[in-house]
Amino acid sequence: MDELPRVLIVEGKQDRKKIQKILDDEDVFILCTFGTLGIDALEELVDDYQLFERDVYIFTDTDEPGKKLRKMLNQELSHAENIYIDKKYREVEDAPENVLASLLLSANMKVKTEYLKGF
Structure with a gap:
């Protein structure tokens, strides 16, 4: 069986659009939550996308809604890795x-x- 693609969770469509422009990795699926989720919606998301069986990355904004979403996701997906944007952005x-x-x-x-310039 093929390995499931990794999942990168972002908040909004613009986040997904910008990351899709940069990313060159067919092994990464960008999942957009469209903002903060309720607990039922979060559980549905976890089930629908088999998030317990995948490598998951959480990449949310540094504002309060982003922090709230990150906290909820981390509680549900303790195996997820977090990617943090600098607060200045x-x-x-x-x-x-x-x-x-x-x-x-x-x-x-x-x-x-x-x-990749500069790397």
Whole structure:
């Protein structure tokens, strides 16, 4: 059986869109929560995407909704790895592409060659 793709959980569509532009890794599925989840929605997400059987990465904003979502996800998915954006950028979608590329690389994800300058 093939290994399930890794899952990168982000909050919004713009986060997913920006990361998709940078990422060059077919082994990573970007899952968008569309903001903070209720407990029922979170449990459904975990079941629907088989998150207990996958490598999971949590990449949320540094604002209160992002912190709340990260906390909920970490409680449910204790095996997940966290990727943190510097507080000065506040939101994943507002971070420079080279910063995002660096963070994704540090999580062992492949990025497109044009974002590898300086690495």
